[in-house]
Structure formats: C-alpha cells, structure tokens
Amino acid sequence: MATHGKKQDNRSPADWWLFVLGFVLFAAVGFWATPAILYAEKPQPFQFSHKLHMEQVGEGCQSCHAFREDGSYTGIPSLEKCKECHGEEPMGETPEEKVFSKDYVAKNKPIPWQVYSKQPPCVFFSHAAHVANAGLECASCHGDHGDTEKLRTYEYNRLTGYSRDIWGWSLIPLDGPPKRMKMDDCAKCHRDNGVRDACFVCHK
Amino acid sequence: MSSSASEMRFGMVIDVDKCTGCGACSVACMSENNVGVLPDETDKIRSITWLRVYQIDNGQPYPNTQIAFFPRPCQHCAGSQGHHTPCVSVCPATATDRDPKTGIVSQIPTRCIGCRYCVAACPYHARYFNWYDVPWPEGMDKPLSPFVAPRMRGVVEKCTFCFHRYQRAQNKAFTSGEAMGEMDYQTACTEACPSGAITFGDLNNPEHKVHELKKSPYAFRLLERLHTDTAVYYVSAREWVRRQADNYLSGEKLAKVQAGGGH
Numbered sequence: 001m002a003t004h005g006k007k008q009d010n011r012s013p014a015d016w017w018l019f020v021l022g023f024v025l026f027a028a029v030g031f032w033a034t035p036a037i038l039y040a041e042k043p044q045p046f047q048f049s050h051k052l053h054m055e056q057v058g059e060g061c062q063s064c065h066a067f068r069e070d071g072s073y074t075g076i077p078s079l080e081k082c083k084e085c086h087g088e089e090p091m092g093e094t095p096e097e098k099v100f101s102k103d104y105v106a107k108n109k110p111i112p113w114q115v116y117s118k119q120p121p122c123v124f125f126s127h128a129a130h131v132a133n134a135g136l137e138c139a140s141c142h143g144d145h146g147d148t149e150k151l152r153t154y155e156y157n158r159l160t161g162y163s164r165d166i167w168g169w170s171l172i173p174l175d176g177p178p179k180r181m182k183m184d185d186c187a188k189c190h191r192d193n194g195v196r197d198a199c200f201v202c203h204k
Numbered sequence: 205m206s207s208s209a210s211e212m213r214f215g216m217v218i219d220v221d222k223c224t225g226c227g228a229c230s231v232a233c234m235s236e237n238n239v240g241v242l243p244d245e246t247d248k249i250r251s252i253t254w255l256r257v258y259q260i261d262n263g264q265p266y267p268n269t270q271i272a273f274f275p276r277p278c279q280h281c282a283g284s285q286g287h288h289t290p291c292v293s294v295c296p297a298t299a300t301d302r303d304p305k306t307g308i309v310s311q312i313p314t315r316c317i318g319c320r321y322c323v324a325a326c327p328y329h330a331r332y333f334n335w336y337d338v339p340w341p342e343g344m345d346k347p348l349s350p351f352v353a354p355r356m357r358g359v360v361e362k363c364t365f366c367f368h369r370y371q372r373a374q375n376k377a378f379t380s381g382e383a384m385g386e387m388d389y390q391t392a393c394t395e396a397c398p399s400g401a402i403t404f405g406d407l408n409n410p411e412h413k414v415h416e417l418k419k420s421p422y423a424f425r426l427l428e429r430l431h432t433d434t435a436v437y438y439v440s441a442r443e444w445v446r447r448q449a450d451n452y453l454s455g456e457k458l459a460k461v462q463a464g465g466g467h
Contacts, residue, residue, distance in 0.1 A: 067379045071375030072372070072375060121354070122312065124371050126371065133378040198302075198310065199303075199310045200308060200364070204352060
C-alpha cells in the first residue's frame, strides 16, 4: 500500500499530459466511429423537390398531406395523387423523373419512401391533436422539410432499425436541424403546454 | 370515495344471462389486437387470450345442472378505500400505469422486463406472459393491425379496452370539432357479441348506457371484497351465479358484501 502512495506522488506532468492526450484521442475516435458503426444509410427511391411541387399545387401542403374524414392523417400521398399530374411519360428532362415515371407510374407501384420521422411501432402519434387542435406549424417538428429541393440522406439505427432522426444526428445535443424526436422531446413540449401525462397518451 | 378517481371511467356491463359462451368476443379481440396463435394452443397455461370466457356451473347433478359463462377482460381496477390497482403497484419498471383521464390501465410491452410480478398480483388472471415469439406463418404478418404494436417473447400483455380505438375516436373529435360520442369508442368484443351481452361506455357519464345498467340490483363485480374497484360489472338474475363471483361462506348473505364492501 505504502509503495502505491509513493508512486502516485512521483507522477510527473508528462504522465498527466499523456493521460489527457490518450483520453482526447480515444474520445475523438469514439465520436467519429460510433455513428459510423451504429447507423447505416438507405437510399430514397428517387429525389423529390418540395419547393418545385409547392409552386404547382393549389392548396399548399394540404394538397398532398391532409386529414381524412375519420381524423386520420394521409401522411405521404399515394401514387394516385401524383398521377393527377404525372403520366407514364415524364414531363421534364431530369433523370429523377424518368425513374419515377418508368419504375413507379408505368408499373403502378407504390413508392417505398423512407420516412425520416417514423416512430417505433409502439408509439402513437396524432397529427389531429397537434395540427388540427393545437394549431402547431409543421416546421415546429419537421424543420424546413416542406421547403427543401432535395431529400437528405436517410439513416437508420442498425440495432433497432429506427430512423436516425428519432435519437438525433448529434451525440452532444447541439440539436441543429434535423430536429430529434425522442420520448423526452415529446414529453418536454407536452410539459410546457400542460398536456396530460400517462403512458397511454403516446403509446399503443 | 375511490382512491384514484378518474375524469372518465371506461368500463363494461356484461349480462351473464345473455352470454351463450360462443367465444366470438375472444376471437374478435385476438384479431383486433394482434394476438398470435402458438404452435400448441392446447397448452392453456402458456396460451394468450386477453378476453377469456370462463365456464361455471351450479354444481347440481343432471337434470338440474345449469351453466353460465363469464367473459373476462382486464378489469381495469382503480382500487378503493386505500387499496390500489394490484398490477400497477407491483411493477418495478413502470411498464403499466393507470390513466387518470380515462381510467384505463395501460401496458407498455417495450418497457416490460418480464418479471411477471403483475401476473402474480392480478386477482383475475387477466395478464399473460409471452413465453414464445409468435411464429406468424408466412404472409400472416401482413394483416396485422398497425394500430396495435405486436409484442415479443419475454413481456407481459393484457386487454387495453382497445385503447387504440379511443385514440382514433379522439382524432376524429379533434378534426370534426365534435365531442366524442358513446358509439365512437367501442371495444372489438362489444361489437362482436352476437347476443348483445357486452355494453361498453363511460361509467361516470350519465348519458352512457353503462351508467344505468351498473345500478341494476343484479349487478356485481368479481372479488369485490379485495377493493379492487373494477370497471367491469356483471349482471345475472341467478343467485348461484352471483355467489360464485366472490368467496362466500356457505351461510353468508350476498347483499352484505355488495352493499357495503364489508370485511
């Protein structure tokens, strides 16, 4: 025991620097490697420009994302909606539209979009409560997605299969866009707004 | 006074004299709530039926034998006179709680650690443990309901009074601006019952049918002496049926227990 104490007394500043250097080095590697190991990319079927389409439609976001009569939300519109304007021949020149016309419209195949905000199966989310009742802006949860020209990369957690947006893109919560939407994030806004609190509000 | 009063109190009144024991409620419940079929469904200790139909008889020899059936969903106990919801109070993981707005006892399988305290605590055997992953046959996972999360091996599940139907009814109320009506939120078993034995609604709401039905002199609840204050009432005009709802001494009168919850 006594020798141990003695050794500690003998630590030189160089020892400490080595420790700090090692710590910083490994932390840096960890920060870089962890997301790379944990998350994998999945491509979107093709590019989609919200900006371009907002200039084409008459009723803004509601033209494509609306409530059904029973209060459920249509979410991403079905191919039927696209077919109101798009035929089997592309209107423009872009390769994106060719893929869309050839592989989906012509074959009448639903588009397998990757949904950035998709929550785990046990979560119940209601656009009716937030948009129709509380009058929240889309942007307060989805950021600027409605103004974008290009789809960003979709990544999912290799272990759970959930979208990376749920737990956020930044390990330290600097929380630039895209916004994360963990249980705590839902709950924080609910607390601030006095929404009732029980497991059977957001779960099913 | 109820120890955990809730704003609304969803519950059932089940007319035992109308129940024919056909099991349509059980089947409707299983398909509504993504309850799977296990390879060996004859193993009743391990199979899962959120709404099980029990059969009782009056113990008389033929030709005086009479039979009655008890459909048994989760009783959504509130707990009265200082008692509490048995399962909620023992859960070490907060995987189950009682919603103070609807009076519904939740179950969050993803949170469950599988200790099964709640299974042991429940006096009604309403909770079930998943001993196996459900082997959905090829293609049979396609008709699963997206409104109810499927469960995995190692967690407990139970009847939720089709809470997802409440969520959907609420969505409709939010968008239409009209208050949720009695018929907007009905459980799958209620709808499936061919003889109309099950009535579902808010026990606290005088406009709902259950509010009146539960006041019948023939209404009773299971094991009332435990003070679980359940949300499921049964009705039977037959005294021998009512007698089997609790543990009575041979000479004991029924009325005493039901009127005052006496000890």
